[in-house]
Amino acid sequence: MKIIVPMAGRGSRLRPHTLTVPKPLIPIAGKPIVQRLVEDIAKVAGEPIEEIAFIIGDFGCEVEEKLLQIAEKLGAKGSIYVQDEPLGTAHAIKCAEESMQGDVVIAFADTLFRADFDLDKNSDGVIWVKKVEDPSAFGVVKLDDYGFITDFIEKPKDFVSDLAIIGIYYFRSAEKLMEEINYIMKNDIKQGNEYQLTTALENLREKGAKFSLGKVDDWMDCGNKNATVETNGKILDYERHEFMIFPDTAKIENSLIIQPCFIGENVVVKNSKIGPCVSLGNGTRIENSNIQNSLIQENTLIDHGNLNNSMIGNSAQYFGVSREISLGDFSVLDFHSKA
Structure with missing residues (x-):
């Protein structure tokens, strides 16, 4: 076939x-x-x-x-x-x-x-x-x-x-x-x-x-963004047994992971609550954040984020407030900047 x-x-x-x-x-x-x-x-x-x-x-x-x-x-x-x-x-x-x-x-x-x-x-x-x-x-x-x-x-x-x-x-x-x-x-x-x-x-x-x-x-x-985030959550739920063990390279410090979640290689999570239904791509770093029902791609930095139903691309940076967002690759969104 x-x-x-x-x-x-x-x-x-x-x-x-x-x-x-x-x-x-x-x-x-x-x-x-x-x-x-x-x-x-x-x-x-x-x-x-x-x-x-x-x-x-x-x-x-x-x-x-x-x-x-x-x-x-x-x-x-x-x-x-x-x-x-x-x-x-x-x-x-x-x-x-x-x-x-x-x-x-x-x-x-x-x-x-x-x-x-x-x-x-x-x-x-x-x-x-x-x-x-x-x-x-x-x-x-x-x-x-x-x-x-x-x-x-x-x-x-x-x-x-x-x-x-x-x-x-x-x-x-x-x-x-x-x-x-x-x-x-x-x-x-x-x-x-x-x-x-x-x-x-x-x-x-x-x-x-x-x-x-x-x-x-x-x-x-x-x-679209909403449908893709919803599909991410459904796949995580259907295959939750595959995501119960995180890779050895991931570092979870003083944080709560609520399954089902996907945690990629070299992910860092500090002082945060992640899940349910969140995917964190390889090399992504999350600090001081609360994220649920969201899809975050690779090598992205999120600090002080309070996100739900959001999709963030590769190599992006988000510093901010409670929000539902769709942020593309290599983008920076900083609500703490004085500029």
Whole structure:
């Protein structure tokens, strides 16, 4: 099996954190989003992962190397493809056509999940969905009485279904999917000026392909600051057993850590209360602070902070008051300065 990961989006809703780091590489509970995504799929797929293909933007050599290392850790071949223009979900998959062979899982690196990952080999594919309150912002599906999908509709203006596609798909034949993607691109069939995967899926369905439904227990968004902080807390809670022991290089002095929390290497915490649901990246230093429900990245300094529902980037500095903030990489916010 292969995993195809389209991840070329700019992540503009998560700025300023995505100005210096691509959104799929933002750490959640100590691991990049995309690493958690492919590890979760590999864990529940039930068969070896042969290749992981990442479809990226112009992210640079350092990012490409990190992605190849993620694949290598899972015993898979890593492949990198570049999507030069944001022309839609089908166009993104087209960029990885060379790797689209055999059975594949396609997983867009926007969200994390907890799901029943039973791959129904009797159907042509599995589409994972989740009920949502406002389906107009998503691709949705309709079902027949037997639970098979009867329609794929992209961002419906009028209500047709509340079953939103979460961006994870299994296909028994990647080649058949590519035939439809090539057809819609050759004939310039667009929705909203983009080539949509749902168009290819609807074409396959009309030709007799049977798609079954995947059950999702939890769909965790990382689209903006609030959603990302919430997802960080959920992952910490789901996997709290992994975070009970702190690394030997961490120094906790005169402080209270309320689990679940992630504490990275070389973290220093002095005279502070941390948690619950806080991640502190490698090399971060916290003094005289009270922090809960927050995501703090690497090599950051916080002194006299009283933070909740906050997200602070890498190599930032915060000296201050009670606040909910979103502070990007290399930023300084000092409420004690007289300047």
